[in-house]
Amino acid sequence: MTLWSEPSIASLLAAAERALATGDVNRALRQVHDFVEDVITEPLCTASVFASKRLDAFCQRVGQHSLRHGQVTPADQWPARGARPLVVYVLTRLQKSGGHSRVVEDFIHAQPDKDHLILATGLAGTSDPAFLERVASGGGNVRFIAAPRADLKSRLSWLQGALLGAGAEHVYLFNHHQDSVAAAAIVPSMGLDASFYHHADHHLCLGVHLAHLRHIDPHPMGYHNCRDRLGVGNVHIPLTFEDRGARDEGRPFASGGVITTATAARSNKIEIPYYTSYLDVIPRVLKATGGRHLHIGRLSPWALRRLRAGMRREGVPEDRLIYKAWLPSIWQALQSHDVDVYLASFPYGGAITLIEAMGAGVPVVMHRHMYSPVLSCLELAYPEAFSWRDPDALIAHLEELTPARLAAEGRLARLRYERFHRPDILEACLEGGAILPGEVPAPVATGLCEDDEWGCWALNRISIRHVVARGAYRTARALRAWLS
Structure with missing residues (x-):
């Protein structure tokens, strides 16, 4: 005897099929919609559950019925x-x-x-x-x-x-x-x-x-x-992406002996449960580089407070974080702020922003996601780009960068853009x-985490705090869709 019965995809589809059999198309579509909404708002399913043949086939039956x-x-x-x-x-x-x-x-x-x-x-x-x-x-x-x-x-x-x-x-x-x-x-x-x-x-x-x-x-x-x-x-x-010009060859990297970094991502790519947090890493980056960090993308007030609190702990002046909730061109912003290194967002990478950075001739640093090659985006970057999983390795890399290496990687970034991402x-x-396939870069080995590391991270997600946060997130998404 069990205290409760766990729902299954079979039971969900059976209920949706009953709704369709009675002509209740709206209910059938709503049940599929709500199930997928629940899955995509569960962090444990991210980059682990991609598709469902059964749900797609059912949607097609609904479409044929309609x-x-x-x-x-x-x-x-x-x-x-x-x-x-x-x-x-x-x-x-x-x-x-x-x-x-x-x-x-x-x-x-x-x-x-x-x-x-x-x-x-x-x-x-x-x-x-x-x-x-x-x-x-x-x-x-x-x-x-x-x-x-x-x-x-x-x-x-x-x-x-x-x-x-x-x-x-x-x-x-x-x-x-x-x-x-x-x-x-x-x-x-x-x-x-x-x-x-x-x-x-x-x-x-x-x-x-x-x-x-x-x-x-x-x-x-x-x-x-x-x-x-x-x-x-x-x-x-x-x-x-539209070509908005390469970095001026005469503009030096690491001007004044310090490195300016940047990341472009909204809260949906950064404020995600993960073994390491962007909000904790960036204060360490600022301390190590002695420069500024440009963040483009809206973050929650809670995230900004945590980010600035970390800067205070590291003894980093608040004005060294340049926060822009939105800018019309990331490409041009990276150039106008003399950004030396683009730090790819984590835990979720952003493809378009990475392409803009490379097109602008800015060296990139990638994050190797603990369990997902899709979220790492390594294949988009030029092969020589540095990638990290341990934040200490990221800090050490930034401390070792020289103007000569930055200039060399800036050229590699621009060449990668020109080879794969020009509008023509x-x-x-x-x-x-006709739809003609383009050239596909080869897969990159990401070096996924050990099973025990994944298990430790997953256990930390199974908590009252996680359940409450997930519920609040789902409610906020539903409210936003309803209000708009």
Whole structure:
């Protein structure tokens, strides 16, 4: 006899199947959405649980049911297709801080001879108006339409109607992890030429196993993980970024004999339970370098207090931390602040920011995640980049850096950007409507932690404090989506 019964994926799917059998599409989609939301807000699942064939297959059954029994928006209610080819992007929401939003913008700029339609389900809140203005400002060939504020069944019917009525040359699926509406929308019988863009890459994400969609991975870590671990037939289209100029060769590194460091990441990449904390490491970095640290990305008030308290303990003046909640260009900020070394964020690495740093000609230092190659991002950096797991090793490395070595690594960083991440590389991949795979860097051995180290870390997560923090985090996410 047990005191309680543990839920299983089988019981969840059985309940969702019963809802679908009775025609309650909204409940069926909501159950999948809520389950994925719970998984992605559990740190122990991060970069351990990536995909579910069963959930994807169920979403497809819901989509087929909706297509057969739903009331999709008639095609004649959608604008007639123009003379130019149309590309459609299905996403959950556009936000100025979201990497996938930037990729959509890049895809649009790489195909100027086509019309572009962005369809948002809104399951994670409304899209950012300022970002939409920026996307649309590139020309008159971009249109954005958001799903009506309604239940999930109605949003699915709306989305399927939009896709059938649009007459697109190609459809790209850019959904958030938990967006069951997007994962259900494109079924094989619709006959759409479509791709799944796997940007939600280090959590459980719906859509990974939709075999009728071309699976695109935007970085080598995800490509190798999906192909080798998940058994997904995929292609790699590298992340690209507008070239905003290399570092001035005449500008010296380590000016004044001190090193300026920088990191760009929001709280969702830094304020995560982990064996070592960015908030504790940066004060030690500042003490060791004698320079400044530029942080770009919004942190919580609690995190800023902890960061500054650590600086006081280390005897570091408060003005040596330059905190910017948001800047329009990380690339230009690194150059204007004379940054000598970019410290990749941890425990979650950031791909786009790393590419900006290398494009700007700034040496990078990587973190080897204790259990996840995907979160380490090592394959994105130039092979000679230093990587660390023990904070003492990071401090020792920074203390040993010389202007000559920094200059050499700055050139390596820029060469890495030019080889893999220039905008014309994306244009070549998308040329003529074809999707041509780009060059894939080889996997890098990360040297994962020992099992006992992982076990010790995991035990520290199983606590009342962790349960309370996780509950507060889930509540905050739900409230944010509801308010927006």
